Amino acid sequence: MGRGPHVPVQDALSGPLTGHVVIELGSTVAGPFCARLLADFGATVIKVEQKEGDAVRAMGKIKDGHSLYGASIFRNKKIVSVDLRTDQGRAIVRRLCEKADVVVENFRPGTLEKWGLGYDVLSAANPGLVLVRISGYGQSGPNSRRPGYGVVCEAFSGLRELTGDPDRPPARTAVSMTDCITGLYGAFGAVMALLDRKRSGRGQVIDCALYEAAFSFMEPHIPAYQQLGVVARRTGSRLPNHTPNSLYATADGRYIHITAGSQSVFKRLAHAMENPALLDDPRFATPEARTTHEDEIDDVIGAWTGSLPLATLERLLDEAGVPASRIFDIEDIFADAHYRAREMIAMPVDPALGPVAMANVVPRLSRTPGRICWAGHEIGQDTIEVLERQLGFDSAEIERLVNDGVIYDGAAGDGEGAGGAARTRLVPSEV
Secondary structure: OOOOOOOOOOOOOOOOOOOOEEEEOOOOOHHHHHHHHHHHOOOEEEEEEOOOOOHHHHOOOEEOOEEHHHHHHOOOEEEEEEOOOOHHHHHHHHHHHHOOOEEEEOOOOOHHHHOOOOHHHHHHHOOOOEEEEEEOOOOOOOOOOOOOOHHHHHHHHOOHHHOOOOOOOOOOOOOOHHHHHHHHHHHHHHHHHHHHHHHHOOOOEEEEEHHHHHHHHHOOHHHHHHHHOOOOOOOOOOOOOOOOEEEEEOOOOOEEEEEOOOHHHHHHHHHHOOOHHHHOOOOOOOHHHHHHOHHHHHHHHHHHHOOOOHHHHHHHHHHHOOOEEEOOOHHHHHHOHHHHHOOOEEOOEEOOOEEOOEEOOOOOOOOOOOEEOOOOOOOOOOHHHHHHHHHOOOHHHHHHHHHOOOEEOHHHHOHHHHOOOOOOOOOOEEO
8 A cells, every 4th residue: 555645744724715714513424524624725824622422433444543534634733621501611712712813613512602612702812703603403493402413414305315226215425425415515605604704804604514514515405396306216326317327237247337328428338339320229329218218228228238347437437438446445545547647645654543535625726735644633732832832821720721621732641652752754645
């Protein structure tokens, strides 16, 4: 397995969001993913975490007590551990938020207000503050106080009904897709609010609901129901009304997805199949006819792909200019020349894990690119540094807070397992 891309060591993040301070109060996936996007492009992100650790640290695989998912989703962040269940802890977090540009939270609506950290309180001291609020069902409405996880809200959105094969129950992807979609909307909203602040001087609240983010991906099916009464259902690997656009088995037991719904591409596919007669067959001669006879055209294409090995099909379709791809697994991705050429797998060096692979920064900006400067820190690793630099706490005050259990300094508490050895300089990766 090759090493990922490396660039010279940098002492600080840089990018278009350099100079902006973000406080992450979120947990699990949506909030941390949102803040990670901002950190990748230069924002100083301070993640506030309980001593027990964010639940995301227990998701995915663990190596020698270290979260591999955490190495990626917590990258480029300063990690502080403050007990929000205490008055002193909430006072510390309020002071951090009052100095910040953006706060990202994904607690159940009403939680910040219960803690005295509502937008009315924070914005009174910091009128330019942008608050990104991620929740299952939004900050208002009859469902707003219901607990909501990404996959549950995906079910509520209608998107889950469209996922999988028609003869089986709705399926799910093996990633927190709706959380990531919502986190992406949250980061987009935060940047728009910062742009508006330059004009107005005022901050605002970004209300991101998991179900609404997923529902927005239902775009083609919403007017179809309102105008025609069509209730969208699962279609397996097909894309409705764009035929052929499906998955086909190969002679060597693999699968290839072919997309040739447009007339020009279908013509190229027919010639690649050495079957130009398809263009004269009234069942397949037009996009509309192919949609009506999708079973028949899929049978014809499936018979062709089933007669040839995957590598031959890839070569023929590529030569013909027909969009197609084998179904990549992660092993295929690590071996692929295009991923390698685009440096899409980065490997910042973590003191405990060594080079740790993760998806590189997207999108790619030509002049002010994002970069990975360090893998995710351990619980409480940066608590003392942040409180000293951001709030001016002295050593006596910090010692008192540690002794009272208000804050947790992972470096002092549990040695290397808590991040004590993780203060060495790391190698960043850039796109």
